[in-house]
Amino acid sequence: MLKFHSVSKRYDDGTQALSEVHLDIPQGQFCVLLGSSGAGKSTLLYMVNGLVTPTTGQVEIGGKALNRANMKSIRRTVGMVHQQFNLTPRLSVAMNVLSGALPFVSYLRAAAMWYPRVLRERACKLLAEVGLSPEHLTRRVSELSGGQMQRVGIARAFMLEPQVLLADEPVASLDPRVSRDIMVLLRDEAKRRGTTVVCSLHQPELAVEFADRIIALKGGKLIFDGTPEQLVAAGLDSIYQNNESKPAPSHSVPHVTPQMLEALA
Amino acid sequence: MKPLSPPLPKDWQLTPPWTAKHLLIGIALLALLALTGSRLEMPRMITEIGEAIGYSVGLTEKSPVATGLARIGHSIFPIQIAEVTEISRIENFDRNHLPLFARIEIQETKTAHLNTDTLQMETGVEKKAVLVEPLGYLKIVLVKMVETLEIALWATVLSILLSIPLAYYAASNYSPNKLTYFLSRSSISLLRSVPELITALFLVLAFGFGPIAGVLALALHAAGFLGKFYAEDIENADRKPQQSLEAIGAGKLKTLWYGVLPQVMPQYVAYNLYILDRNVRMATVIGLVGAGGIGQELKGRFDMFHFGHVGTILVVIFITVLLLDQFSARTRKKLL
Numbered sequence: 001m002l003k004f005h006s007v008s009k010r011y012d013d014g015t016q017a018l019s020e021v022h023l024d025i026p027q028g029q030f031c032v033l034l035g036s037s038g039a040g041k042s043t044l045l046y047m048v049n050g051l052v053t054p055t056t057g058q059v060e061i062g063g064k065a066l067n068r069a070n071m072k073s074i075r076r077t078v079g080m081v082h083q084q085f086n087l088t089p090r091l092s093v094a095m096n097v098l099s100g101a102l103p104f105v106s107y108l109r110a111a112a113m114w115y116p117r118v119l120r121e122r123a124c125k126l127l128a129e130v131g132l133s134p135e136h137l138t139r140r141v142s143e144l145s146g147g148q149m150q151r152v153g154i155a156r157a158f159m160l161e162p163q164v165l166l167a168d169e170p171v172a173s174l175d176p177r178v179s180r181d182i183m184v185l186l187r188d189e190a191k192r193r194g195t196t197v198v199c200s201l202h203q204p205e206l207a208v209e210f211a212d213r214i215i216a217l218k219g220g221k222l223i224f225d226g227t228p229e230q231l232v233a234a235g236l237d238s239i240y241q242n243n244e245s246k247p248a249p250s251h252s253v254p255h256v257t258p259q260m261l262e263a264l265a
Numbered sequence: 266m267k268p269l270s271p272p273l274p275k276d277w278q279l280t281p282p283w284t285a286k287h288l289l290i291g292i293a294l295l296a297l298l299a300l301t302g303s304r305l306e307m308p309r310m311i312t313e314i315g316e317a318i319g320y321s322v323g324l325t326e327k328s329p330v331a332t333g334l335a336r337i338g339h340s341i342f343p344i345q346i347a348e349v350t351e352i353s354r355i356e357n358f359d360r361n362h363l364p365l366f367a368r369i370e371i372q373e374t375k376t377a378h379l380n381t382d383t384l385q386m387e388t389g390v391e392k393k394a395v396l397v398e399p400l401g402y403l404k405i406v407l408v409k410m411v412e413t414l415e416i417a418l419w420a421t422v423l424s425i426l427l428s429i430p431l432a433y434y435a436a437s438n439y440s441p442n443k444l445t446y447f448l449s450r451s452s453i454s455l456l457r458s459v460p461e462l463i464t465a466l467f468l469v470l471a472f473g474f475g476p477i478a479g480v481l482a483l484a485l486h487a488a489g490f491l492g493k494f495y496a497e498d499i500e501n502a503d504r505k506p507q508q509s510l511e512a513i514g515a516g517k518l519k520t521l522w523y524g525v526l527p528q529v530m531p532q533y534v535a536y537n538l539y540i541l542d543r544n545v546r547m548a549t550v551i552g553l554v555g556a557g558g559i560g561q562e563l564k565g566r567f568d569m570f571h572f573g574h575v576g577t578i579l580v581v582i583f584i585t586v587l588l589l590d591q592f593s594a595r596t597r598k599k600l601l
Contacts, residue, residue, distance in 0.1 A: 049512050075514030086509035090527040099523040102515035110519045160513055 001027040001196050002048065002164055007057030009043050009220075017043040018054075018220040025196060025213075027163075030187055032211035033200040034224075036240055039217040041200035045166045048198065049078040062163060076103045079162035079195075081186070083169040085149040089142040093132065093152055096141055097123045100159030119159070126155040130185055147178035154186060158193070165190060167199035171206065179203065183210045204236050337572070344580060345573030348401025352394045367398045402574060406559065406581050413558035414585070416476050417544035420483030424544075425537060427488035432495030439499060439517060449492070456489025465551040476557030483547055487540045494536050498529040531601045538593040545589055549582050 004023040010016050018040045025031050033041040046052035047059050050071045059066045066074055079100070087096045101119045102110060109115060115123075127136065130151040141149060150170060157165055167186060171179035187210050190197045201207050207214050208228040216224035216231075216239045224231060224239065302308070317334070319325035352358055352369065363369070372395050380387045398404075434440045434449035461482045468478035499521070507524035515523070526533075552560020559578060566574040 051508075051512055072514045075512065078513070080509060080512045082505070082509055084505050086505040088506040088524055088527050089503075090530060091523065095523070099510060099515070099519075100513065102510060102519045102523065103513055105519075107518065111522060156509075 001025055001029075001062060002198070003060040004044070004047070005058040005060065007044075007047060007054040007059060009040075009047070009052060010055045016220050018047075018217075021057075021217075021220075021222050023215065023222070023225075025198065027196055028191070028194040030190060030197045030210060030212045031199065032207040032214050033198065033217060034204060034207055034214060034239055035200075035217035040220040041217055042168055043220075044217065045168050045198060045200055048164060048166055049075050049080065072103075076160060077163045079157035079160050079165045081150070081153050081157045081165065081167040081170045083172045085146075085153045087141045087149060087152055087156070090140055092138050093127070093141055093144070094123060094137040096152055097127060097155045097159060100156035103160070122159060123155070126158055127152075129189065130155045146174050147182060150174060150178075150182050151185065154182070154189060158189060158195075161193070162195060165195050165197045165199075167197060169200050169202060172202055179206065180209075186210075204231075204239075208232060340570075340572035341576035341579075343573065344576035345571065346400060346403045346577055348398045348405065350396045350398075350401075352396055355396065358396075363396070364398060364401075366400065367396055370395055370397050402577060403581075406562065406577050409559040409562050409578075410581050410585055412476065413548045413552070413560070414545060416479045416558050417483065417541060417548045419480045420487060420544045420548070421537065421541045423480065423484035424487035424491055424540060427484065428491035428495055431488065431492035432499060433521070435492055435496035436499035439521060449496075453489045453492040453496070456485050457493065458489075459486065461486045461547050461551055462554060465556040466554045469555045474555040474557070474561070479548060479551050479556030479558055482551055482556060483544050486547075487544060491536055491540060495529075495533065498532050499525055502528045534600050535597060538597060542586075542589055542593055546586060 002023075002025040004021050006020050006022055007018060008016070008020055009018040021040075021044065033044060035041050043052055047054055048061065048066075050066055061074055061077065064070060064074065088099070091099070095113060098113075098115050098119060101115065101122070105115060105119070124137075132148065132151060132155075136144070136148070141152060144152065153170075165186075170186060171182050174182060183206050186197065186199070189195075199211075208231065211228055214224065214226060214228055214231050215222065218239060224234065226234075313328070313330045316325050316328040317331040320328035320331040349372075360369070372393050374391050374393065375388055376391045377386055377388050379385075431449050431453055434445045435453055437446055440446035440449070464485055465478055465482035468482050472478045472481070502525045506528070507520050510520040510524045548558050549560050549563070552558040552562070553564045555561055555564075559582065563575060563578045566572075566578065
């Protein structure tokens with residue numbers, strides 16, 4: 001479904017963000033990227049929808065190699081959830097969700113903010129699924145809480161009915177309890193539709209709980225690729241070692257059990 | 266105060282936030298002001314204002330400024346609200362159907378004329394029937410004021426329409442290429458750099474006297490202003506919503522509409538209201554060069570030394586601007 005053929009990225013300022021990464025992610029897999037800040041997680045994510053072009057190597061989605069010519073059509077199949085939600089603050093919840101389907105709407109309809117019935121219904125259904133109520137529809141996004149904003153963000157991402165969903169640290173600005181709810185929502189929505197998810201995270205405990213597969217990066221290199229069980233067995237120290245931005249709870253994480261998380265929540 | 270013991274190391278020292286350089290710059294600026302002030306007769310301004318104040322409280326015996334101002338005040342007040350027209354000059358005058366509140370009066374004017382037989386100046390009293398409309402002139406001024414408001418409104422609408430494409434091409438993150446960016450930026454600067462009054466002067470030559478020249482002159486200048494500010498707001502808008510729309514391939518125009526416009530809307534409303542306000546005030550001025558509106562009437566009356574009429578016009582302008590302030594403050598509150 002989603003393949004990275006030995007992709008590397010060197011930014012103009014000389015930073016080597018990724019080097020020679022090989023990955024093959026099958027349809028419907030929930031993949032979590034771990035790694036400290038600057039490990040190359042975001043660069044890898046942004047390569048999927050062409051926000052970052054690889055210096056060498058190739059990204060392939062559904063058998064099609066991503067290039068300049070098919071960039072627009074490929075972007076329509078890739079949804080995205082952001083760390084800062086990236087919603088338009090003064091626009092209503094409904095409009096923010098609908099804007100997720102903008103590539104499919106004519107300029108006239110987009111300008112008049114009047115979407116086809118199918119899309120309107122899809123937006124309402126998604127908002128109900130992510131746990132918002134009808135009175136939220138006309139509210140401005142800026143009036144929502146962080147967790148609710150991310151729910152809107154997820155609904156917007158699924159408006160495209162994407163094959164691949166990219167989540168760039170979707171819970172980094174939320175508190176632990178809300179983070180867990182959002183991860184549950186993200187996983188359930190993706191599993192229901194068979195969407196492939198690539199999600200970068202800073203919380204190994206969430207990765208262990210939700211991922212089908214964990215991929216760890218360090219200094220732009222792939223250092224771990226396996227199931228959560230394998231990661232717990234291997235220990236996390238290898239991922240975060242010798243790094244200033246090592247997350248505080250990481251040392252205890254290999255021993256975290258779902259029971260302990262329940263107790264936390 | 267006791268010195269610290271042990272004393273702090275030498276590198277821990279606080280200095281004042283200014284240095285000798287700042288003082289020098291301050292002195293240089295003062296010197297520059299003194300120089301330009303003497304070239305602009307600023308000392309004379311201060312002494313004459315002092316004299317005028319002294320005269321008004323009875324300290325100074327004479328002050329040309331105070332007497333001048335008093336003369337202007339006397340000629341403006343009472344302001345002229347009524348309209349007096351000689352009946353003989355009204356076409357198809359019908360004594361039985363007078364306008365509302367109007368009455369006919371006989372006015373006596375002293376005239377002097379040369380007696381051709383005696384070659385002496387003789388004074389006589391001439392009697393004329395005049396039509397007096399008590400609120401007639403006020404009505405004329407109000408009609409002119411409405412025309413002025415219409416000019417301002419149309420100028421504002423046109424300037425908004427003009428500035429939207431200008432702003433799109435002048436926003437560095439939306440302009441398709443450097444050439445369009447450069448062209449629109451320079452046309453914005455050009456529009457802004459020519460004062461309305463000058464544009465109106467030329468446009469009156471092209472379109473003749475009347476509101477067309479006024480509307481265009483105001484619209485062109487305001488389009489430059491709005492284009493610059495719209496573009497800068499587009500550039501400074503939060504990138505995050507735009508990135509998320511670009512990431513799904515929404516296209517530039519749709520991204521602008523959904524990711525930028527809602528963010529910048531409050532500022533845009535504020536700019537537009539400011540432009541409307543400014544256009545109303547400028548529309549009163551550009552009439553001076555014949556571009557329609559109340560200014561044309563003002564200039565005419567001023568040139569004929571009808572200061573009572575000028576007074577009426579000034580009062581109407583003042584009240585209009587006052588009402589407009591209230592209106593824009595309320596609209597802003599409601600829309601934001």
